[in-house]
Amino acid sequence: MKTKFLVFADLHVDIMHDSVRRMEQILAAAKEKGAEYIIHLGDVMYPEADYVRRHAPQDFERRGEAWFLCERDGEKSAIRQMLKDSGLKVYGVLGNHDMDACDKSTACRYWNMPAPHYTFTEGGVRFIALDSQFIRTEDGDEDFAYCNYRHVPWQQLHFIPDEQLEWLEKTIFASEEPCVLLSHAALGDDQLCVQNRSRVWDIVRRGNENGRRVIAAFNGHNHADGVTMRCGVPFISINSASNLWMGETWRTTRFSQQISQDYPHIGCTAPYRDALYAVITITDEELAMEGVTSEYVGLSPQQVGLPRQMYCHEPVPMTRSRRFELRRK
Numbered sequence: 001m002k003t004k005f006l007v008f009a010d011l012h013v014d015i016m017h018d019s020v021r022r023m024e025q026i027l028a029a030a031k032e033k034g035a036e037y038i039i040h041l042g043d044v045m046y047p048e049a050d051y052v053r054r055h056a057p058q059d060f061e062r063r064g065e066a067w068f069l070c071e072r073d074g075e076k077s078a079i080r081q082m083l084k085d086s087g088l089k090v091y092g093v094l095g096n097h098d099m100d101a102c103d104k105s106t107a108c109r110y111w112n113m114p115a116p117h118y119t120f121t122e123g124g125v126r127f128i129a130l131d132s133q134f135i136r137t138e139d140g141d142e143d144f145a146y147c148n149y150r151h152v153p154w155q156q157l158h159f160i161p162d163e164q165l166e167w168l169e170k171t172i173f174a175s176e177e178p179c180v181l182l183s184h185a186a187l188g189d190d191q192l193c194v195q196n197r198s199r200v201w202d203i204v205r206r207g208n209e210n211g212r213r214v215i216a217a218f219n220g221h222n223h224a225d226g227v228t229m230r231c232g233v234p235f236i237s238i239n240s241a242s243n244l245w246m247g248e249t250w251r252t253t254r255f256s257q258q259i260s261q262d263y264p265h266i267g268c269t270a271p272y273r274d275a276l277y278a279v280i281t282i283t284d285e286e287l288a289m290e291g292v293t294s295e296y297v298g299l300s301p302q303q304v305g306l307p308r309q310m311y312c313h314e315p316v317p318m319t320r321s322r323r324f325e326l327r328r329k
């Protein structure tokens with residue numbers, strides 16, 4: 001087992017003014033570090049207007065319901081082209097904002113994903129991409145689509161349906177390779193997480209009873225760098241490539257009037273000066289994570305008095321380097 005990839009999350013092209021520059025940094029790092037492929041953990045960007053018009057014309061008017069509506073179409077198509085030109089394979093999971101202006105089938109098509117949940121194998125590792133974007137209702141689990149989750153209480157958000165959990169269990173137990181779980185919402189943390197995450201831990205615990213079938217899990221969404229151990233497995237939160245989302249209450253002006261006007265949601269963030277990402281190397285012996293350190297543009301969340309309890313992990317403008325032993329039991 002040997003594989004090396006770059007992982008990033010939550011670029012949020014719809015919020016930030018300099019996403020193209022950030023993607024340049026990510027791709028330069030992938031090249032410099034010798035990453036064999038790229039994994040993103042969702043909330044990169046929802047499809048540009050032209051794409052929706054061409055591929056899902058019936059959805060086009062519903063685009064106006066997007067939360068971070070911001071006409072960043074030139075930047076989005078530039079970023080897609082950059083990813084394509086890199087020659088690297090790009091795998092991903094769906095984030096909540098990826099369906100802000102479309103449904104899951106359009107989002108999957110946009111990101112070249114075979115389905116909202118799927119698996120792929122690289123370097124002797126089986127990656128399991130999960131779809132954590134479901135709303136639990138009295139009538140069953142409903143797909144995130146057209147920003148429908150926006151006014152739903154958080155207790156109903158981010159569920160993994162029973163059928164997908166059954167599929168996950170079968171996939172893990174049948175896998176000849178050690179497995180890595182990928183999701184947008186956290187499976188390990190207790191905030192901004194998959195609500196029925198204990199079902200996943202139960203599968204991991206049983207799967208790892210006789211040896212180690214699941215070696216790690218990665219999530220985005222929280223814009224946080226941290227690790228929570230569950231059943232002896234590291235559940236790693238990958239920080240956003242661009243910002244900590246603080247919300248309206250904490251809105252500040254950190255950029256020029258023009259930027260603030262063109263990117264109306266940027267004021268709700270504590271932006272990181274440069275792109276964050278991590279390069280992961282997995283061998284039989286260990287999982288090594290090589291992170292990067294940036295800084296906030298303007299005041300830090302701590303300086304503006306953002307309550308610590310809003311987040312599961314202390315906000316930091318970095319992805320830490322870490323090592324986890326994977327020796328067989």
Ligand SMILES: [Fe+2]
Nearest residue numbers: 043095096221
């Ligand atoms: Fe998210």
